[in-house]
Amino acid sequence: MEASTVSLKEARREGMRRSWYRFSRSNVAIVGLVGVLLTIVLAIFAPLIAPYPQHASAFVDYENAMVPPSRAYLLGSDPSGRDILSRIIFATRGALKMGIGVLAAVVPLGVVVGLIAGYHSGSAIGVIIMRITDIFLAVPPLLLALAVSAVLKPNLFNAMMAVSISWWPWYTRLVYSMVCSIKNEFYTQAAELTGASKSHIMFREILPNCLPPILTKMTLDIGFVILLGASLSFVGLGEQPPTPALGTMVADGAKYMPQQWWVAVFPGLAIMFIVLCFNLLGDGVRDTLSTEEV
Amino acid sequence: MFERYGGTKKALLILLFVVLLLQAGSICKGQAFRPDEWIVREPGAFPLYPDPAVGDDNIECIALNNVYEGLVFPDPIKGVVPHLATEWEAEPGGQKFVFKLREGVKFHNGDELTAEDVVFSMERLQTIGEGFAYLYEVVEDVKALDKYTVEFTLSEPVGPFVEMLVRLYIVNKNQVMANLVTPGQYGELGDYGKRWLLMNDAGSGPYTIREMELESHMLAEKFEDYWGGFHENAPNFIKLIATGEPVTVRTLLGRRELEITDMWQPMESLMAAARIEGVELAYLPCAQNLQIMLNTKRAPTDDIHFRKALAYCMDYNTVADKMYIGSPVAQGPVISMVAGHKKDMEVYEMDLDKAVEELKKSKYYNQLDKYPVELSWIAEVPEEEKIALLLQANAAKIGVKVEIWKKQWGHVIADAMRPETTANATIMFVGLHFPEAGSLLKSRYHSSSCGGWEQMEWLQDDEIDMLIDKAFATVDKDERFAIYGDIQERLVELCPTLWLVDHAEVRAYQEGYLDWPLANHMKAGGEILCPLMGSFDYFRDMKVFPEKRAALLGK
Numbered sequence: 001m002e003a004s005t006v007s008l009k010e011a012r013r014e015g016m017r018r019s020w021y022r023f024s025r026s027n028v029a030i031v032g033l034v035g036v037l038l039t040i041v042l043a044i045f046a047p048l049i050a051p052y053p054q055h056a057s058a059f060v061d062y063e064n065a066m067v068p069p070s071r072a073y074l075l076g077s078d079p080s081g082r083d084i085l086s087r088i089i090f091a092t093r094g095a096l097k098m099g100i101g102v103l104a105a106v107v108p109l110g111v112v113v114g115l116i117a118g119y120h121s122g123s124a125i126g127v128i129i130m131r132i133t134d135i136f137l138a139v140p141p142l143l144l145a146l147a148v149s150a151v152l153k154p155n156l157f158n159a160m161m162a163v164s165i166s167w168w169p170w171y172t173r174l175v176y177s178m179v180c181s182i183k184n185e186f187y188t189q190a191a192e193l194t195g196a197s198k199s200h201i202m203f204r205e206i207l208p209n210c211l212p213p214i215l216t217k218m219t220l221d222i223g224f225v226i227l228l229g230a231s232l233s234f235v236g237l238g239e240q241p242p243t244p245a246l247g248t249m250v251a252d253g254a255k256y257m258p259q260q261w262w263v264a265v266f267p268g269l270a271i272m273f274i275v276l277c278f279n280l281l282g283d284g285v286r287d288t289l290s291t292e293e294v
Numbered sequence: 295m296f297e298r299y300g301g302t303k304k305a306l307l308i309l310l311f312v313v314l315l316l317q318a319g320s321i322c323k324g325q326a327f328r329p330d331e332w333i334v335r336e337p338g339a340f341p342l343y344p345d346p347a348v349g350d351d352n353i354e355c356i357a358l359n360n361v362y363e364g365l366v367f368p369d370p371i372k373g374v375v376p377h378l379a380t381e382w383e384a385e386p387g388g389q390k391f392v393f394k395l396r397e398g399v400k401f402h403n404g405d406e407l408t409a410e411d412v413v414f415s416m417e418r419l420q421t422i423g424e425g426f427a428y429l430y431e432v433v434e435d436v437k438a439l440d441k442y443t444v445e446f447t448l449s450e451p452v453g454p455f456v457e458m459l460v461r462l463y464i465v466n467k468n469q470v471m472a473n474l475v476t477p478g479q480y481g482e483l484g485d486y487g488k489r490w491l492l493m494n495d496a497g498s499g500p501y502t503i504r505e506m507e508l509e510s511h512m513l514a515e516k517f518e519d520y521w522g523g524f525h526e527n528a529p530n531f532i533k534l535i536a537t538g539e540p541v542t543v544r545t546l547l548g549r550r551e552l553e554i555t556d557m558w559q560p561m562e563s564l565m566a567a568a569r570i571e572g573v574e575l576a577y578l579p580c581a582q583n584l585q586i587m588l589n590t591k592r593a594p595t596d597d598i599h600f601r602k603a604l605a606y607c608m609d610y611n612t613v614a615d616k617m618y619i620g621s622p623v624a625q626g627p628v629i630s631m632v633a634g635h636k637k638d639m640e641v642y643e644m645d646l647d648k649a650v651e652e653l654k655k656s657k658y659y660n661q662l663d664k665y666p667v668e669l670s671w672i673a674e675v676p677e678e679e680k681i682a683l684l685l686q687a688n689a690a691k692i693g694v695k696v697e698i699w700k701k702q703w704g705h706v707i708a709d710a711m712r713p714e715t716t717a718n719a720t721i722m723f724v725g726l727h728f729p730e731a732g733s734l735l736k737s738r739y740h741s742s743s744c745g746g747w748e749q750m751e752w753l754q755d756d757e758i759d760m761l762i763d764k765a766f767a768t769v770d771k772d773e774r775f776a777i778y779g780d781i782q783e784r785l786v787e788l789c790p791t792l793w794l795v796d797h798a799e800v801r802a803y804q805e806g807y808l809d810w811p812l813a814n815h816m817k818a819g820g821e822i823l824c825p826l827m828g829s830f831d832y833f834r835d836m837k838v839f840p841e842k843r844a845a846l847l848g849k
Contacts, residue, residue, distance in 0.1 A: 058690035060683050062616040066562060079562065080683045154699070236673070241683060241698040255540040255676050259566045 029284020035277025056090035076262035098229035110171025118179025149237035223278035332530035340536035346463035355828025362463035362497035388451030388769035409438030414467035527837035572806025576813035581825035606649035624793035634731025725827030807842035
């Protein structure tokens, strides 16, 4: 028994080594990973890294408003005299909170609902759950998020909630389709024959086999969720002043284009960098897992 | 067989022809009217309700001043001058006024303007009770003595009554009555023509509405039979456009598709616009006060000491020196250049020590975390965000949390209807309705103006109401002005508002092909006597030169 446990652990370790090998062979995926790690480091250590950490809170300095990129302000200053670099560094916190928070909420919900619907496919429970899911899927995510945010008080938590409401059905749909095929596999049927409970079958037999695609979707989704969050803050429905939000910074700076270009361009580039890195990472994870499946 | 297929083919061809015809018809119908190049275009914050009994904000005043006319006219340079009324007499008691009307004035549909129309316009405004109706609550009776003579009887003497009449716009009675929608909220008068007047006009002004889209634009064309006539270069068309977005405004200026900017553009944007060839800036000291209105009926701004703490927090000099260049720091509730302003009053200056002192006296001092101040600014006026951030930063220094909300204009108007939905603090420009201190005092602080965007303080102070009523009933100017002074002192004490700056409008305009007499007057060092909201944009006085525009476009 001990020997088999050891060999199982070794097999897992070996599997992970192979996965990392395959992942590390992709330069693009490594670039994505480095970018994501950089973003996380910036977010965690923002007060230490930002040249002017106080500029991310209630602070104005109209003497130094609209300073172009210079030694004092590497990415220039905004209309209220705040350092754009410092505000971008702090804004990564909101972007990550949005991405991680939304997925932390929608993945368990979407997966559990999808599991139940898939396991009961063909019955009334499955039909009702999937039709409700279809209704949510029929509304464009941005539109639904905008509608929800407009009703609630604008802040990061409500923006996350708004995005979550529009995002969970995708996971339900994904898991549902997988469960529908997995539940007919021999090992599932064998578990049923041995008298295993429904929850055991769903969570111990079926769910582990759904994880690779869920993981892939999560890594690919995080960038889009951040982008959707930035879209909400662009229209004033995300983080509220003085907390910096990348979308809000782009919206505020757009008024001063093209003369004072730095106010909008750098936060825009920051959004692009974060989303791109998460997408590259997601592509790498997908390639690794799909190779494993083969 | 062949015949059968031939018949089907023919039927399909006919169907196709019909579809094409319908398509062509819909295209023709959808084609918008294209005005010629003799046009002046200006942006503004929509929605625009061009009904004289409804409209009262800046863009509406611009529209009303050009499409309708009053008995007197607010000429920015000359002051209040006779207009539809050529002369008038006031009874010594100040309760009865008789106006003689100009003969031969035509409405846009060709009807002659008579005393009956004046009576109808006043009754309609009073019955609907919106817009500038509050100015005429004292009008007890109005009657036509003959075709060209009208008499107003007031319930009490009103000193500045003639000046107040600048906001009574005369509508064509017959035209409105022919367009009533029944049933409506005004009994047998149905909707009193409100629906029709949202999209059409019944005025006699120099321009008549040609196209009206509530959320997009108002296009008006020259009224050729206008009694005052036009000079040869007067614009044939005027267009008010629903955009204030700075990049769009600058782009339109550069493409010569906009002649004058609105007054809400950020200074950086105006400076950038001034670098476009042929575009210049006009500095127009206007009778507008930039203020932060504090809701006195909602915690924590219901506490006088809390309000005073905010007043001592505000950096007034930064607003004047860095944001609204050319606009002096406000010296109390009334704009300094307006008749009736009380001089040498002690007003609030930034002093954080005093702010803390006041805060300690407030009942919210020990629970500041529970009572953040909700501060709204108008999305269409981007410069206001800087003021919001400035107050937020300074308030943070004394431990007060300010939550900033960006709101669309329509949202602000809706929120202003009830004290519980009105924000704790709202950044707002307010202007005169007639050229005297009493105008601002009444529209801003009298209980009758609560529920509208002009009073989000919900002050409802009996003594202030009493003093305003008393001032309005005082015919003697000096006595009236003395009461205005008392009101201003009491208001400073109550601190319902943070009075920031007396606003000087800065506008970019196409000096290369647009002659704007008012801008020229100010450039020559002139003064403004009657700075009423909307009166600077009287398009009939302007001159356009399309050939110069073409030359600029060709460069």
